[in-house]
Amino acid sequence: MTNVLVLETQAEDYAAALREKFQNLELQVARSPADAEVDYGKVEILIAFGMGVTDSLFARMPRLKWVQSLATGVDHFLRSKTLARDVVLTSGRGIHGPAMRETVLHLMLSISHDSNGLVRDKASRRWDRRAWPLLSGKTAVVIGTGVAGSAIGSLLQAMGMQVVGVSRTPRDVAEFDTVVPQRELPQVAAKADYVINVLPGDAVNLKIIGGDVFARMKPSAYFINVGRGETVDEKALIEVLKDGKIAGAGLDVFAIEPLPGDSPLWDLPNVFITPHIGGLFEEYQQMAMPLIIRNMSAFLSGRPDQMTNVIDRSQPFPGTVT
Structure with a gap:
């Protein structure tokens, strides 16, 4: 046997x-x-x-x-x-397409709606009506066009977003309005309202999303990570979040997990954190x-x-x- x-x-x-x-x-x-x-x-x-x-x-x-x-x-x-x-x-x-697209949507809405602030308001019984930005009409750049990336792209298109895929092997994919090669990531990130990472942590992806990408993003843009933490230069991300050079981040994965208690990410008000539960359905x-x-x-x-x-x-x- x-x-x-x-x-x-x-x-x-x-x-x-x-x-x-x-x-x-x-x-x-x-x-x-x-x-x-x-x-x-x-x-x-x-x-x-x-x-x-x-x-x-x-x-x-x-x-x-x-x-x-x-x-x-x-x-x-x-x-x-x-x-x-x-x-x-x-x-x-x-098998992860449905879970990843729901996780991404959760992170996008949580950070853009300031869920951290809403939780604090509830705890202090504060009634403060604040406007929030629509996803419809915005541009999302999805880094990774495989099963999970395509599922995310399809959902965001249904939300009325313009969706750009980033791939090592650019090709026409129905779930994206356009797909560009990975070398063009900094250029398309400059036009994005949301940059969404779904890359696996393989040998060629280590810290592939770094300061060159974050420096090109708009001050009103958000970064979402449901791929692997090691694909991102976390130090560079923390710097732009601290300086307000991007609007915020929704993060499910990190370079070190569990996320260390002394990580600055815990205290940043423009960061929404989930403990690597994107696939834990x-x-x-x-x-x-x-x-x-x-x-x-x-x-x-x-x-x-x-x-x-x-x-x-x-x-x-x-x-x-x-």
């Missing part, structure tokens, strides 16, 4: 769904890597988000053949120095299971060529060893 470890707070639910579909699996479940009941030496397949999976944990899994990430981003796995090169790595790409398992089942069927049948979202690991991630 093939040994599978599901490492997730709702591990039992994932395991139950797998038991219904596959009779030849030996399933182990753990809510965290600290679970003493797990026999890591037997694990051949790991299903996990990755944030709690360390180099030392991979070192305890010598029989590992496949890692199914429950997240779209697999940077946590790519950074590992002990995840063997011949281990298949697949992502959860394709209640229906996650039912969205993820069809993908997991398809990949499990292909893997157990010896057809890795039929697996979905296989990650190319031919190039080392910065900070790893070959």
Whole structure:
């Protein structure tokens, strides 16, 4: 039997769904890597988000053949120095479109409507009617035109916004009014009312959104980040927010997580923060299971060529060893 470890707070639910579909699996479940009941030496397949999976944990899994990430981003796995090169790595790409577009809309409305101020007003029983800006008629620049970016673009178009996509491989995409190459990001950011980042934290995206982009943004513009924190020069972002050079930011992801208590971002009144919950929606398992089942069927049948979202690991991630 093939040994599978599901490492997730709702591990039992994932395991139950797998038991219904596959009779030849030996399933182990753990809510965290600290679970003493797990026999890591037997694990051949790991299903996990990755944030709690360390180099030392991979070192305890010598029989590992496949890692199914429950997240779209697999940077946590790519950074590992002990995840063997011949281990298949697949992502959860394709299930996050609805969640990402709702998260982006939440952040856009929260920061533009000054939800921080409204909460303070409620606490002090203050009745202060302030005008807020419409999204309709504004321009949004979405950095990343994949599944999540396209879902966001479609929603913002429906809100009456002009939507510009930014991509490494510019092409016509129905969910965007236009798509430009990544090198033109500073130029299109200058025209944006909202700059929205959905980039994954891969090797070429580290701090790709930096001072050159923020310096071109309008003082009335907002920055929204639901991609990865390391894709942004956080120091440069803090500087423009402190100086009022952009209107504000709605942030779900950060360079260091959890966000350190001494980060200036906590105290900035023009920043709305959520604790990396963009993909933490209640229906996650039912969205993820069809993908997991398809990949499990292909893997157990010896057809890795039929697996979905296989990650190319031919190039080392910065900070790893070959």
